[in-house]
Amino acid sequence: MDLEARGHSEHPEELRLWLRMLTLTQLIEKQVRSQLREQFDTTLPRFDLMAQLERNPEGLKMNELSRRMMVTGGNVTGITDQLVTEGLVERALVEGDRRAYRVRLTPHGRTQFDEMARAHESWIVSAFDGLNPREVESLHKLLGKVKQHYNEAKLEVL
Amino acid sequence: MDLEARGHSEHPEELRLWLRMLTLTQLIEKQVRSQLREQFDTTLPRFDLMAQLERNPEGLKMNELSRRMMVTGGNVTGITDQLVTEGLVERALVEGDRRAYRVRLTPHGRTQFDEMARAHESWIVSAFDGLNPREVESLHKLLGKVKQHYNEAKLEVL
């Protein structure tokens, strides 16, 4: 996107860093979306929803999915509907609260997700091929520091 | 988005890194979009287009904008149309090629962009408040390494 070139010399280093990070993320994300589409005829939000469920075999309520995916509830309903229609996830009743569901992967959904996850993992690993393990670790830590501080700063506002 | 938690222990570090980077980028990007909307009633693509032009006072052709913004041509036409209507950018004739335009900021557009850019810069600086200058530099370098290798790998495929 050449956003980076926007960073003039008078601009703070943080801005140059952000433009580089944004560009790179968009580059990788665009590739992931396109491969999910081509190889599995699915989308990133659908993949993400299934990934959340894969981590929570007992299932997640709609509002939990909404929070974790950082999108509003209506969208989760739509994506879930699609996946239910395709037999990849199911809505299970929650005992003691007839308003809520617990969404979870079906066995078929789990099988299909595992296949996608393997491919996805390989795309990501090659995206970071330019770094050695020490650098991967270092990048991971630095981003963690930014994120932690970001979240703390946000809490202060609330 | 809690994407991160997806990184099981058996997953490669690259995957955990990617999920953290994606989450953080989306977090910051979401905040930038929302502030651009609230404070300036504009969008990120519009801001990006103007940012490209700010860096190229002589203007850019549509296909140059398209390449730099990493979107296809039709979209650039739409965004440009909006900005022209609002008097923020203008289409200038290119001598010697009556098919092409050169899009550039109007004085009003430049004034308005400068104001947005100052605000944008401050949002970004505070997003990375958790890092000291050395860490900012380190993160910038690591991301540059990933990006460079990524681009080289892509070229080999072509």
Place this chain on the structure above:
DNA sequence: TATTGTTATACTCTATAACTATA
């Protein structure tokens, strides 16, 4: 009253492909 989830709607962003005009 508050919460869970759904429905309805609208808008931004994007890609694709057909098209016009010019080179």
Place this chain on the structure above:
DNA sequence: TATAGTTATAGAGTATAACAATA
């Protein structure tokens, strides 16, 4: 023929708000 740009269209992705059912 190839290139610059536009138009038309469709679909993803998202937020908002009104709504129904249950707590």
